[in-house]
Amino acid sequence: MPNRTQYSDKHRQQLVSAWQQSGLSQAAFASKHGIRPTTFNRWTHVFASSFVEVTVTSEASAPSADFEVTLNNGDHILVPARFDPHALQALIAAVRC
Numbered sequence: 001m002p003n004r005t006q007y008s009d010k011h012r013q014q015l016v017s018a019w020q021q022s023g024l025s026q027a028a029f030a031s032k033h034g035i036r037p038t039t040f041n042r043w044t045h046v047f048a049s050s051f052v053e054v055t056v057t058s059e060a061s062a063p064s065a066d067f068e069v070t071l072n073n074g075d076h077i078l079v080p081a082r083f084d085p086h087a088l089q090a091l092i093a094a095v096r097c
Contacts, residue, residue: 067079
């Protein structure tokens with residue numbers, strides 16, 4: 001039986017992030033890194049970022065209207081203009097479970 005390379009979760013996540021920025025197809029990226037395409041595809045479902053980081057720099061720069069966050073699975077979260085970031089973070093964590 002051939003030896004299989006063991007990747008830590010951190011390394012898998014780094015590879016998925018690198019793929020997202022590479023512009024390559026999953027198959028091309030996996031091949032370039034010696035990973036089976038089906039294995040890499042599974043990693044992308046587990047480790048691909050569903051969210052982008054948003055930073056509110058001050059109260060004055062916050063939008064005056066509600067906004068909507070659309071998740072990769074198609075679910076939507078309507079967020080009021082004045083929101084509690086900790087509550088939103090908890091909600092997103094609960095939705096990802």
